[in-house]
Amino acid sequence: MNLRLYLERRARLVDRALNRYLPGNPDHPQRLAESMRYSLFGGGKRIRPLLLLAATEAVGGDIQRALPFACAVELIHTYSLIHDDLPAMDDDAIRRGKPTNHVVFGEGMAVLAGDALLTLAFRVAAQSVADGVSPRHAILAIQELADAAGMHGMVGGQAADLGAEGTVPDLPTVEFIHIRKTGALILAAVRLGAIVGKARPSPLRRLTRYGECFGLAFQIADDILDAEGVMAVTGKVAGRDRARQKVTFPAVVGVPAARQRARDLLEHALDALAPFPRSANPLRQIATFVVARACDGPGR
Amino acid sequence: MNLRLYLERRARLVDRALNRYLPGNPDHPQRLAESMRYSLFGGGKRIRPLLLLAATEAVGGDIQRALPFACAVELIHTYSLIHDDLPAMDDDAIRRGKPTNHVVFGEGMAVLAGDALLTLAFRVAAQSVADGVSPRHAILAIQELADAAGMHGMVGGQAADLGAEGTVPDLPTVEFIHIRKTGALILAAVRLGAIVGKARPSPLRRLTRYGECFGLAFQIADDILDAEGVMAVTGKVAGRDRARQKVTFPAVVGVPAARQRARDLLEHALDALAPFPRSANPLRQIATFVVARACDGPGR
Numbered sequence: 001m002n003l004r005l006y007l008e009r010r011a012r013l014v015d016r017a018l019n020r021y022l023p024g025n026p027d028h029p030q031r032l033a034e035s036m037r038y039s040l041f042g043g044g045k046r047i048r049p050l051l052l053l054a055a056t057e058a059v060g061g062d063i064q065r066a067l068p069f070a071c072a073v074e075l076i077h078t079y080s081l082i083h084d085d086l087p088a089m090d091d092d093a094i095r096r097g098k099p100t101n102h103v104v105f106g107e108g109m110a111v112l113a114g115d116a117l118l119t120l121a122f123r124v125a126a127q128s129v130a131d132g133v134s135p136r137h138a139i140l141a142i143q144e145l146a147d148a149a150g151m152h153g154m155v156g157g158q159a160a161d162l163g164a165e166g167t168v169p170d171l172p173t174v175e176f177i178h179i180r181k182t183g184a185l186i187l188a189a190v191r192l193g194a195i196v197g198k199a200r201p202s203p204l205r206r207l208t209r210y211g212e213c214f215g216l217a218f219q220i221a222d223d224i225l226d227a228e229g230v231m232a233v234t235g236k237v238a239g240r241d242r243a244r245q246k247v248t249f250p251a252v253v254g255v256p257a258a259r260q261r262a263r264d265l266l267e268h269a270l271d272a273l274a275p276f277p278r279s280a281n282p283l284r285q286i287a288t289f290v291v292a293r294a295c296d297g298p299g300r
Numbered sequence: 301m302n303l304r305l306y307l308e309r310r311a312r313l314v315d316r317a318l319n320r321y322l323p324g325n326p327d328h329p330q331r332l333a334e335s336m337r338y339s340l341f342g343g344g345k346r347i348r349p350l351l352l353l354a355a356t357e358a359v360g361g362d363i364q365r366a367l368p369f370a371c372a373v374e375l376i377h378t379y380s381l382i383h384d385d386l387p388a389m390d391d392d393a394i395r396r397g398k399p400t401n402h403v404v405f406g407e408g409m410a411v412l413a414g415d416a417l418l419t420l421a422f423r424v425a426a427q428s429v430a431d432g433v434s435p436r437h438a439i440l441a442i443q444e445l446a447d448a449a450g451m452h453g454m455v456g457g458q459a460a461d462l463g464a465e466g467t468v469p470d471l472p473t474v475e476f477i478h479i480r481k482t483g484a485l486i487l488a489a490v491r492l493g494a495i496v497g498k499a500r501p502s503p504l505r506r507l508t509r510y511g512e513c514f515g516l517a518f519q520i521a522d523d524i525l526d527a528e529g530v531m532a533v534t535g536k537v538a539g540r541d542r543a544r545q546k547v548t549f550p551a552v553v554g555v556p557a558a559r560q561r562a563r564d565l566l567e568h569a570l571d572a573l574a575p576f577p578r579s580a581n582p583l584r585q586i587a588t589f590v591v592a593r594a595c596d597g598p599g600r
């Protein structure tokens with residue numbers, strides 16, 4: 001399997017579906033839709049929807065049915081980036097090498113674009129019944145999505161992050177924040193893919209374990225890239241986390257120990273997939289690639 | 301029927317349910333939950349959930365089953381108030397006679413509290429299946445909710461309002477904004493109540509008509525109270541819309557014509573309910589009360 005080609009092909013599938021849900025020539029209101037599309041089609045790597053589809057594939061499910069949920073997860077991810085970048089939050093002016101949403105459209109419109117993307121995520125998930133998903137599965141998926149995105153998941157993690165800024169971070173706090181802020185939506189993506197793919201209890205448990213381990217490894221890898229990386233890889237201004245005194249793994253345990261933790265988590269994630277056939281190879285390769293990019297680059 | 305007692309009893313029912321979904325002693329994260337509860341239990345009159353339950357009652361449905369959706373509508377309304385009050389939007393420091401959310405908790409936390417309330421609304425709606433709502437009805441309701449709240453509804457109206465500020469308003473623009481910004485969620489509340497109450501097509505059509513007419517009348521009445529009213533009634537600083545050059549009905553057609561329009565809309569709303577038995581009296585009385593408060597007070 002050529003991972004790059006696989007990811008590109010799947011990302012195009014996701015982009016086409018997203019484009020259907022949020023067409024380029026909306027009736028109304030023009031400016032809001034522009035703002036939403038600016039961030040949604042702003043160069044995201046679609047890692048969460050790709051994980052979701054890969055999880056469906058791993059359990060032998062129908063990825064066409066999973067596509068609405070893949071879009072929903074990306075819509076939620078995009079909204080969270082817009083709101084996190086706001087001056088009152090992380091105050092970032094650059095994202096993926098481009099000016100952030102509020103820099104281009106103004107703060108008020110950026111708040112609204114985020115609100116509309118979050119709402120659209122649930123619309124799209126509910127609409128999946130028109131594509132043959134059973135109402136019962138759709139409801140289960142919406143519950144998982146809301147739990148991952150809400151006060152006990154992503155928003156809770158961001159709130160804790162906001163509260164911890166400028167304090168001396170410890171490891172439990174960093175893990176608490178990372179597991180919620182980034183891990184919860186990645187875990188939800190994997191679980192949603194499995195649920196829509198009608199996974200049986202044991203494979204679902206193993207994919208849950210994979211999602212938990214990889215979700216945390218993903219954020220640690222992101223922290224390492226920020227601490228060391230160059231803007232060409234992250235699309236953000238490097239060293240920005242340290243400058244803002246953000247709570248990160250490298251800030252607490254140092255870069256070498258952070259790398260070791262990411263590698264250990266990758267091992268656990270791959271172990272969880274052990275009984276799966278080749279259909280789980282995309283999940284294996286995505287996790288390996290993300291961790292390797294931060295841990296095994298030149299001079300590391 | 302004593303309207304005041306009826307509204308108080310029903311509002312307590314809604315408050316108790318909201319309290320179960322967002323308990324006062326959450327595990328985590330304390331500050332976010334405080335911020336959410338501050339606005340959710342900040343003196344709202346619960347008009348949207350009361351309309352929803354009244355619509356269920358009008359079609360002879362089970363209001364216990366409708367309660368999760370009543371809560372969802374109020375959660376969405378509350379989130380929209382928090383975000384609308386932000387400095388980058390309407391920049392309001394007072395709401396219901398108290399400092400607005402961002403004044404108390406800071407802008408970042410106010411954005412997150414709104415995000416979490418919106419997400420919780422969909423969680424609560426999906427959870428209704430545990431209370432005996434069929435997954436098919438729950439999915440229909442979630443679609444209606446998302447349509448009313450999203451880019452073609454409430455958020456779209458707020459975006460258009462943001463764009464129209466400071467321009468010379470005309471009647472079509474005012475109606476466009478009002479129908480989306482306020483009307484859509486009121487209409488959704490009425491329709492959701494009817495759908496969960498298993499309304500047949502003809503009563504659903506009539507209740508839709510009621511919701512459309514009353515939704516617009518409600519916002520016109522609010523505009524009139526702002527233009528003329530005192531803070532004791534609105535809980536906001538009177539004349540604030542004019543000072544901000546907000547697009548309102550009185551600003552375009554004058555107060556007397558705005559009052560006439562509200563009265564006409566009330567007539568249409570009541571006409572739509574004509575074939576309904578006494579079970580629709582709460583819907584009749586709520587609409588009459590809201591319009592009369594703005595149009596038939598002393599000296600009007």
